[in-house]
Amino acid sequence: MSSDSSSATGGGSFWILAGFTGFAVLLALLLNLKSPAATDPAAPARLANQEEILKAQGDLLAKMGLKDDAKRSALFDATLQRLAQRKPASSTQVVPGSPTQLKQAAAAAPAAAPKK
Secondary structure, three states: OHHHHHHHHHHHHHHHHHHHHHHHHHHHHHHHHHOOOOOOOOHHHHHHHHHHHHHHHHHHHHHHOOOOHHHHHHHHHHHHHHHHHOOOOOOOOOOOOOHHHHHHHHOOOOOOOOOO
């Protein structure tokens, strides 16, 4: 008896979902046919701004020598060498809820400096 009720429920939820989906598709079609997509009046200005930004970025890359693959590779290799030479340092940042943070929270806070 329980197998009959579960199969009816499963089929019913499918048809409910299919009905909602069908109405959503129908609504989307009607709304798109009724009014065409609105155009953005500021689109030409935004495109001009984008072109200006891309040109400025390209000029900066050329000025820094990153347009040439050989120069870019040499610069990145030099940076990697400098990073490899650095000593690892301990960080003062603590992850909330970590054992280190819980120890710091349990420790007494340092005394405040006296006011003059």
